[in-house]
Amino acid sequence: MRAIFVALIILFSPSLWANINIITTTSDLAAIAKTIGGDKVSVTSLTKGTRDPHYAQAKPSMIRKLFRADLLVLVGAEMEVGWLPALIRSSRNKRVLPNNEGYLDISKVIDLKGKPGQRVTRDMGDVHGAGNPHYWLDPSNGILMAKAIADRFGMLDPANKAVYSDNFAEFKLQLEQKIVRWKSELQRFSGEKILAYHTSLLYLSTAFNLDVRGYIEPQPGLSPSASHLNRLLKKIESENIRYILMEPYYETRSAKLLQRKTNINLVIIPQSVGSQPQIKSYFDLFDSIVNALKAVQ
């Protein structure tokens, strides 16, 4: 009986396992939060890196996770607009309500690109009025993301503030060194013309100086039509575009059609931690992206 009682207490008190209970919307945020928090925090991501985070599925189990959270870390910039607001409303956890200490929207500390310089209307497709939310794919943004997370951890758990800022300093140092190496490894791609599937590779292409000349989607979020693919065929030939870069979750039929007709190289870019089994940290993510590109002749 006593054993059951103790087991129940452990089960229902996440605070006994770790100081703060962190829920992130994506696996990338979770990876950084784990690096910064170490064994002082427990981190769970609501989504997996194998799926498109725009279209995550709200599930009742997520309500349960949010209910227990001390801190919710989100990508923001409307990335989670289709599924997170309803979850927060159902979670009945005032800590994670917007503007409270337990709500951290990382997009607020990032200089977002791709802000439409005009009023956003739906005939533009799935355009985010706040700017492009795929900022984690620029590794230098990783430093800003980690800083925001470390600062918030320190605010919620002052006793371990020094641990978090030390972990951040180490993360920053390592990342800066790696960025230099990644950039030199991808030197031959600098200025290279590419096609992307979606507007999601904007930050990656900026970081490594890739020249995005077009998208397989005719407009963000819409499936490609035959006539759009025909236009791309002409574009590939006239502009001598040599690479298609796309995330693993998109259909490959369109890209393979272009590949058959033009010999363009198709490079699958793992876009998130967990999108491939070997990618377990934020560093692994860029190692894999760099390797995927380097593997192409």
Next chain:
Amino acid sequence: MILNLRQASSAVAGFLMTGSVCLAQSSVNNLEMNNNPMDIGVSALFSAGAASEGNETIGALQGGGHDPSKVGFTLQNLELTLSGAVDPFFNAQTNIIMLLNDEGEAILEIEEAFMSTSQLPAGLQIKAGQFYTEFGRQNKMHPHTWAFVDQPIVLSRLLGADGLRSQGGRLSWLTPTPWYSELFLAVQNAKGATGSSFLSGGHAHDEGAEESEFAINGPEDFIYSARWFNGTDINDSVSANIGFSGIWGPNANGMDSDKDLRTSIYGADLYIKWQASHSSRGYPFLSWHTEYLHRDYEEIEGAIFTRKDNGWFSQVSYGFKPGWIGGVRLESASSNEGAVELDTTERFRTALNLTWFPSEFSKIRLQYNYDDSKYFDEPVHLMWLQFEYNLGSHAAHTF
């Protein structure tokens, strides 16, 4: 353009005018409370029908208040949704529906209008206002989120043409179990057009007497409902929800004889969804949704006896490529009163449909119904083409 809460919520009179501000609000995110006082959306659902029988038969078969119910065109549902955080303590949602009846007259409905708490401790939440009763999975879904163009037969029969909804209060509790488990308890008015198994339905003949008889004399004159809803992730790709519901309340059948007759409805629902581990725009997926309902409905013909009605529906949706969903629904309903009325006859219906979502904000659906009841001599074939648009704030993806 920032829309002022007071302006926007002022009146239904502004309903049609708000269409023009919706695009400006297209990327409203309710999380950003400081910028946007509320989310505004308009959803319109139309359909065109063809059938092997005339409009009288089709109208009788399509029991849902928002079902397409005639050959030719139907405006099923034009819905204005206003929602958001009221303040740090409450969230609110208002859904106003307009539809056109067969005479082309506009009918206005307050579908839902409720506030709910956001800060109660211990996993509790209170909701108050006009809202759908928490019963099964489909009852609280708004017509534009249905997987088929029409409402399952058993729901039209037992919960009413517009679904069971009324004014009242609801307490829910997120129980401290390791899996998601939530308990809902509600008390709502038994009277009103949307409580057909209760005081608005049945065989009350004398309109004049009704009003005085319907006065609330005590706690027995309300509808009480309970629901236990559970969800778990079986693995990364498969999640399952199971729920059990019950409603108890007075019905109108004993009004003439001054007897207090009661209705009880019980239900169980199961929903299982698989989504590919590498999915794009949420596809491919496969979902299976099944509900069973039973009603004990006290009636009086000399002596009091209990009519027993029951039915089920089971539907599969297969999202086979981004934007494309194929669906099959099987359903049946029956009653121990037999084929005396269409409402009690044994009835089977099969529906097949194909839906295309050009984007998240529009939908085109083709559906075929094969409707076989003991009440009509021949099975009826129906064909529907449905189209929908959504303007305004991003519709939440529901689970």
